[in-house]
Amino acid sequence: IVAWDARLRPAVVWTPVSVVDLTPTLIDLIAPGATLDCEGRSLARAVLEGNEPPPAPIVLDRRPFRSKPIPGLRHAEYAWIEHPWKLIQREGADPARLYDLASDPGETTDLATAQPVVVEQLASRLARWKAEHPLRRDDEERLSPEGAAEREALRSLGYVD
Numbered sequence: 001i002v003a004w005d006a007r008l009r010p011a012v013v014w015t016p017v018s019v020v021d022l023t024p025t026l027i028d029l030i031a032p033g034a035t036l037d038c039e040g041r042s043l044a045r046a047v048l049e050g051n052e053p054p055p056a057p058i059v060l061d062r063r064p065f066r067s068k069p070i071p072g073l074r075h076a077e078y079a080w081i082e083h084p085w086k087l088i089q090r091e092g093a094d095p096a097r098l099y100d101l102a103s104d105p106g107e108t109t110d111l112a113t114a115q116p117v118v119v120e121q122l123a124s125r126l127a128r129w130k131a132e133h134p135l136r137r138d139d140e141e142r143l144s145p146e147g148a149a150e151r152e153a154l155r156s157l158g159y160v161d
Helices: 020-028 042-049 116-132 137-143 145-156
Strands: 056-062 077-082 087-092 098-102
Touching: 020 042, 077 116, 087 116, 098 116
Parallel strands: none
Antiparallel strands: 056 077, 077 087, 087 098
């Protein structure tokens, strides 16, 4: 998704990467060696050298109040992708789901029951990530009892069940 005629050759990166890697990569391309306090990792070296970047876990999350309503989303939902595996956990009572993206990119066959060790390993890594990345203060306020008036206003507009 980046074009820079004077600096980058056209290439395709096949290793799954995260959009959070874009900012550190761009900063590293513009000002090599600059320090930046942000999420993600620079992929500049791999892109400049024409190499695939080393694989790294990717985390996805969907939380209530962050976007237009998502049908059925009453609790935060997280995905931990460590290729080829994708673990999806929804806070609450739903069991985790596990998919093998290499053989099932459409995520049609849940392998959680057949692969409990993989589920346990990925769930542990996701739990550690969640502990290291707690909800931001503004998210906490929206989810706290003190945000009841705001929550009621959102409910009246159809954004919250």
